[in-house]
Amino acid sequence: MGKVSTFSPAQQAENTSSKVVASLERLSEAFRVLLWQEATQYGLSPIQIQVLTFLLHYPEEQRTVTTLASHFNMTKATISDAVKSLExxxxxTRKASLTDTRSHTLHLVKEGRAVAKKVELFAAPLQETVEQLSSKDQSTLLEQLMQLIYQLNQQEVISSQPMCFNCQHYAEKKGxxxxxxxxxxxxxxxxxxCPVFELREE
Structure with a gap:
């Protein structure tokens, strides 16, 4: 007999980990709904909103199709299509690299920056909800979520993230x-x- 599905209510009733997974799915649905609502309002796709938000905040050397694909765990082709549409x-606009003419960095123009500042607010309801938790609960939740992200990275479900647990500078000293x-x-x-992240060598 095969393993009972995580999404079976009967399984969830008896299995805490199944309830956690189901809860994470509901949260991902909330994120997706908020993205789509914002996308519809501005005539953009969800990934276009994420690209605009990324370009608004990250340094020039990271504003490339390759970095975006890795950051969002998508193919370069998918990101390239989103970038072309935003162009x-x-x-x-694209700016050719001074050291590699085949490589380009992406730069928001004035109108793009204005739109990015508006659409990046799509996650505000989630932010406000988390802020209702105590500081201690927020810290605990952060650590637990980062542990899940790290484990999924180790299983190669998602790409390596620039977070503490993957960094060579991270250590456990009284925490x-x-x-x-x-x-x-x-x-x-x-x-x-983290802006000073350096991938730990295995």
Missing amino acids: QKNYL HYCNLLKISLNHGGLRVD
């Missing part, structure tokens, strides 16, 4: 600690996306 809407910044990462200090 046609006159929201961004979580960064050897580069010389700071404790306890009490919500763990980083999901």
Whole structure:
């Protein structure tokens, strides 16, 4: 007899891990719904909104199709299609690399930046909900979610993330600690996306 489905109510009633997985699915649905609502309002696709948001906040050296594909766990072809569409809407331009003419960085133009600042607010309801938790509960939830992300990365379900648990500077010293910044990462200090991240060598 095969394994009972995680999504079976009977299985969930007796299995905590199944209830956790089902809960994560509901959260992913909320994220998807919020993205689609914003996408419909501005005539964009969900991935186009995510690309605009990324380009608004990340440094030039990371604003490439390759980095975007890795960040969102999508193919380069999918990202390239989204970028081409945003170009046609006159929201961004490409700039050839000075060292590699085959490579380009992506840059938001004035109108693209204005739209990006509006659409990035799609996650506000989720942010507000999380903020209703106590600081301690937020820190605990952050650590647990990062552990799940790390394990999925180890199983190669998702690409390596620039987060503490993958970083060569991360250490466990009375909890979580960064050897580069010389700071404790306890009490919500763990980083999901760190600008000084360096992948730990296995």
